[in-house]
Amino acid sequence: MPSTSLFRGIIVPLVTPLAGRDQLDVPGLERLLERVIAGGVQGVFLLGTTGEAPSLTERLKRELVSQATAIVNHRIKVLVGITDTSLVDSIELAGFAAAERADAIVAAPPPYFPIHQADLRAYIEALAADCELPLFLYNMPSHSKVAFDVDTVRQLLHHPRIAGLKDSSGNMLYFNQIVQLAQERPSFHVFIGPEELLAESVLVGGRGGICGGANLYPELYVELYNAAAAGDLATIHKLQHRVLRLASKLYSVGDPPSGYLTGLKCALECVGVCSGRLAEPLRSLSAEKSASIKQHLLDLGLLDRQMTAVRA
Amino acid sequence: MPSTSLFRGIIVPLVTPLAGRDQLDVPGLERLLERVIAGGVQGVFLLGTTGEAPSLTERLKRELVSQATAIVNHRIKVLVGITDTSLVDSIELAGFAAAERADAIVAAPPPYFPIHQADLRAYIEALAADCELPLFLYNMPSHSKVAFDVDTVRQLLHHPRIAGLKDSSGNMLYFNQIVQLAQERPSFHVFIGPEELLAESVLVGGRGGICGGANLYPELYVELYNAAAAGDLATIHKLQHRVLRLASKLYSVGDPPSGYLTGLKCALECVGVCSGRLAEPLRSLSAEKSASIKQHLLDLGLLDRQMTAVRA
Amino acid sequence: MPSTSLFRGIIVPLVTPLAGRDQLDVPGLERLLERVIAGGVQGVFLLGTTGEAPSLTERLKRELVSQATAIVNHRIKVLVGITDTSLVDSIELAGFAAAERADAIVAAPPPYFPIHQADLRAYIEALAADCELPLFLYNMPSHSKVAFDVDTVRQLLHHPRIAGLKDSSGNMLYFNQIVQLAQERPSFHVFIGPEELLAESVLVGGRGGICGGANLYPELYVELYNAAAAGDLATIHKLQHRVLRLASKLYSVGDPPSGYLTGLKCALECVGVCSGRLAEPLRSLSAEKSASIKQHLLDLGLLDRQMTAVRA
């Protein structure tokens, strides 16, 4: 099993650039990957919620994994989301990711049946038994309904194939308990999802963030992570303010609960990285709302800089 | 588009008999289908929640549709669930169902992103535009998180390809509103999910039930439907008591929230129809709990009769 | 303990007519009570959710109980809601109700702490131990957060001072289970809350309804109850349509979740019974919305008839 010892810092939950229904935007993917690598991130997480994985076909998922691993070419880590309602499909995608030489896989609870924790634990053990890469648990109750309870994480903590947990619950009471647990096994990595909580999560012992905004502006999150890892509170306060401002500007233009994703993809189109197209059931922002995103990017000082960068 | 004018009465949300992981139990499927056809049901609904569709691979789903349509051979209606997190996968399965000459398709909201109603409506319209068979909406918020609001159903009511709605919410306030709506379009069929509500749903104007217990004991639900359709309250009370007793005995042995499904499959194994095996993330009942199901079947007078039937 | 053997039919969850903040509208109360008595109801339920009890002071609650019991003067049953976050306050109000010769008391779970079922059961037992009148349980999870689970009702079923349960959950799966339970103790009364479910609740074995609309139009609910008790399905369908139409017209003008109560009080003002004033935190409808209620009352044929009645 490949080592996960260097997993820390910022991992980008990569959006999936789409040229059409069931059609990957390969040039957009390339621009996006080069952008985040240049921004200093430690890895990308393909096929997460931000990557709209559940909305994609198996075919497109595999094309994305192949293209992305080829483009990245081991310059940074590649994690592959394998969450699926079907265990067999998850295992097969995990095998494909291993064959493409990805670094790790990530699985949320299967998002249909509202199972209890004993079934969840058995499910994860069945999954881990048939997977080769290090497995990260993905706690995302707003989307997968079922959460990984603290006790369940405790029971899975020493499983040799389980490498850590990404917590997107936004519940810092939970996050703190998981961080405490992880002190029993230093190789168990705990990452935070919501970028607004990146700084404090690192201050209380987290390993880093898997933050959607890093698709757009990777340097900001990398610097914030570095400041938090160094305990540099003054820098944290300055950068945290920018993170919150970016989030409050870009993620609230579209209607909740998908405003984060529609805003992010629209912004990536505005700065010339890839199309703002989303996979059904999500839909792109209206022209009026897109104009509002563009204006916010200007206000945030992100548009000029980026367009120049992209044109160059 | 095939006519749906005869959809009424009992439709069985068929369990998917499994011989192993990703392996269909074809003899079990045949026994099960013959049993429910003999029991007088009007149709089967393949690949619903009771059929564990989200847990199955595309390959197994197609094998099931092919086998079931061949066995049924137009003796009763065949509805095929196409719910998926991916629109493209739903459309492809709908096309396969049409090619296998199924009678209708059934779709719940895509069960991952917590979308709002405007996106849900657009999603269903996109789905209907690319499907050939009559489409039933499937309201199942406990599993798909998102519900079809009454206003959304109103907006979809006259869509020529939408044939009705199955309501598994258990919320009779909602059901009554949908039945009232449907008076504006008599060809819009409203079915109830939970068998405990079958009788009252028909009394207030529903078209019938898609009731899991009919896998095990189809005659009971057919008789109850007939009594309700005829307004025969005395018979309703007698049969309703048996329906509630069966549900309270068999569906509460396994832990909630999946106790209904684990109990039902276990009971089908006990009476010799098919294996009690479930697809992950659900798991079969323990030996002790299976014995308890067997005892309940004896108490309910279902075991002897059925085993003889199966042996014959 | 007074007998509750005659509790069946329609009980009106009486609105509390208010002349100002912390000020009872006594003439309005008198008109309202005479109206519902003339309409043939079996009783009134003072100080329920429709009566805005939690928003009222102890002083006003007692004034209401005194005035209402005096006006009713045993012509119909009087039930008094004693739900409170404080057990001691509930017991004292129950004692007051007994002294004023009310017929029964009604208690929901205390609506602040999210307690578990064992604590709920102990709470109800402590309450019943210090109360003299027959006690009805009030299942209202949308407001009191905690529900009476079926098992808890089973454990309280044979308590000599507990007389029944009003179910306002809207969950007919639950209601059916409680009705089945109640067959073990015929003197345990099961009433439905939501008027849209009155007919079916009686058809499946309920004892009647505690229906808000009966403040406005008591005869409609009394007739519907009678039809349901007689199993007269044709009459049920005709009246049920009117009940649903009234609900859909009057209760959806105000914003949810309080649109039912704001619409009901506004309608009572429109027909000249009492002011539409609500106790904080609820607020009266705007002038525009009030006009819309008035138009709906005209469309429903309720305005002319009632205003004449009131003037007479």
Place this chain on the structure above:
Amino acid sequence: MPSTSLFRGIIVPLVTPLAGRDQLDVPGLERLLERVIAGGVQGVFLLGTTGEAPSLTERLKRELVSQATAIVNHRIKVLVGITDTSLVDSIELAGFAAAERADAIVAAPPPYFPIHQADLRAYIEALAADCELPLFLYNMPSHSKVAFDVDTVRQLLHHPRIAGLKDSSGNMLYFNQIVQLAQERPSFHVFIGPEELLAESVLVGGRGGICGGANLYPELYVELYNAAAAGDLATIHKLQHRVLRLASKLYSVGDPPSGYLTGLKCALECVGVCSGRLAEPLRSLSAEKSASIKQHLLDLGLLDRQMTAVRA
């Protein structure tokens, strides 16, 4: 209006020591207040959730306010919770608190009707209009159902009588947004509820914590607050570990969701401060569980030290 400019640091949400049903334990109250004053806290918050206010009679609430203000005698700040389902009762208690020369009042949304935000805002404005003391908003959605949305706080931010907000939601995404908002009005104080989040809340800009554990061990929380206010990360990590350990030991002995409160009161009895008695609907821990709390106190090194202190 008294100044609130010195509100920062640790405020103890005081438990209400009870000698019996509706009976205050005055000697226990005195010991408790002296203990927390000696521990260095900035204030006490009477009649919050930890104080079981909703379960108490108006009479006992007033006795507590009188006794506590007399004992404290302006050595530290006294905040008084006025949350009630009845606005009039809240206003009257606020007036009483002012007459007893308390420093501020605290109000959660009225915890019965599930109101929308416009009604909540109007309610708070009505409350503030009739209150004399500075008012803190209390965000506690797990108990009061309704939350103060960020937009509602924005609209109330500059209200001259509103002094701040205590956030007990545990949602740091929300807390961060409120802290950002509060930068527009420096006199708007933002406090955190859950003690596990105290350190990070201060690091991101919070004013301090209203932490239940400070009833038992005030010095720990005062030191942790001081370390966080000074940005001393090493001390934070050491103390945070003790806070989490204390919480995980003491608050999980009783069943959720009230295990925090039953454990805290039991511990206070074990260390000799006051009785562990709770007001209905909560109940004291069993003898077995009390023994477990005692053992945990010994393990945490809290028992000897405290008993000596109390005896002295």
